[in-house]
Amino acid sequence: MVKVTIDRPGCISCESCWITCPEVFEQNPDDEFSEITEQYRVNDDPGEGEVPDDLADCAWEAADSCPVSVIEVED
Numbered sequence: 642m643v644k645v646t647i648d649r650p651g652c653i654s655c656e657s658c659w660i661t662c663p664e665v666f667e668q669n670p671d672d673e674f675s676e677i678t679e680q681y682r683v684n685d686d687p688g689e690g691e692v693p694d695d696l697a698d699c700a701w702e703a704a705d706s707c708p709v710s711v712i713e714v715e716d
């Protein structure tokens with residue numbers, strides 16, 4: 642499993658992460674910031690998730706694409 646976090650208040654809703662990796666990231670309908678998709682969320686926290694290893698590359702790619710570097714991925 643790979644840990645993924647989003648420092649959500651810093652998100653500028655550029656859409657890059659959820660276009661790059663929609664399995665892991667989506668747009669929150671209320672505040673419009675990025676959040677972890679429900680199935681991979683930890684502790685009901687929209688900014689914290691754990692994803693299976695086969696989604697690690699996509700999560701990394703999304704993190705690299707974030708213009709404000711608010712996504713962290715940890716092996």
Ligand code: SF4
Pocket residue numbers: 647651652653654655656657658659674675703706707708709710711712
């Ligand atoms: S790539 Fe970064 S700034 Fe853009 S929507 Fe995702 S978290 Fe927000």
